[in-house]
Amino acid sequence: FYPAAYKNIAVQLQNSTFAHLHKHPMFSKTEQQQRKQKGEWLSGSFKPENFIPGLVIGFICGFLIDLSKPTRNHLSKKIFSSNNKLQHQLSVSSNADQELKMVLVVRQDLKMRSGKIASQCAHAATGMYAELTQSNRSLLRHWEQCGQPKIVVTCKNQQEMNKLKETAESVGLPTFVVADAGRTQVSAGSKTVLAVGPGPKAIVDSVTGRLALL
Known part of the structure; x- marks a missing residue:
């Protein structure tokens, strides 16, 4: 009987201790500081000075990618010319x-x-x-x-x-x-x-x- 009773008493003391610590002002203050820091970080990340450099870099990268493909128009013109010749050949051969x-x-x-x-x-x-x-x-x-x-x-x-x-x-x-x-x-x-x-x-x-x- 005695060991079981001692065990129940120990469990109750442990639960009451954790509950008391959770309600302690020290813990609530720490949580408030963490929430405040998180809010400040989120508000700071959406400032214009954080967005503008990214937009500028993205625009420059896109411009350089377009410059790296100078032959696209040339290839499209070549394909268009080939298609015209092919159409002419097909029309030439249409008369049996x-x-x-x-x-x-x-x-x-x-x-x-x-x-x-x-x-x-x-x-x-x-x-x-x-x-x-x-x-x-x-x-x-x-x-x-x-x-x-x-x-x-x-x-x-x-x-x-x-x-x-x-x-x-x-x-x-x-x-x-x-x-x-x-x-x-x-x-x-x-x-x-x-x-x-x-x-x-x-x-x-x-x-x-x-x-x-x-």
Whole structure:
């Protein structure tokens, strides 16, 4: 009996002691000071002098990020131009009655042998085919329905080839230039063959019609 009674008395004393300490003025004063400090910190954090530096830094960072992207407008213009050419090619190929053809332009000044010319023309045709598979499949299908006609002609040099390429692209014709690896006969990077088309026969002839057959 006695140990249990002593235990109950000890518990009651402990509870009364904690309750007395909790109500002690020292504790209430400490709590008031903590609440006051917290309120002062919150009110101070919302002062204008604390906000203005952050706003200025954010504005400067945003301005520098915009300056670090100077090519965005250039890229959008390039994409817009490519879309215009693609639309023109689609309109060109919309008439199923038109005959399409491809012309392969070979440089004479490189003096390539027959076997080399044949391989370079094959590179030009397959390269153009691969590009059209990604960019204009309707034009490619139309050309296939026509029997994939191809004609090989010659040009004098690199300068004439460049002019032909520019003229073809200006009227909406696709082009592809073969740059040789330089393993045989010609130096590495030499532009050997230009593929023009496929496109409507009349438009292709307006670009390459004056060139001599190989």
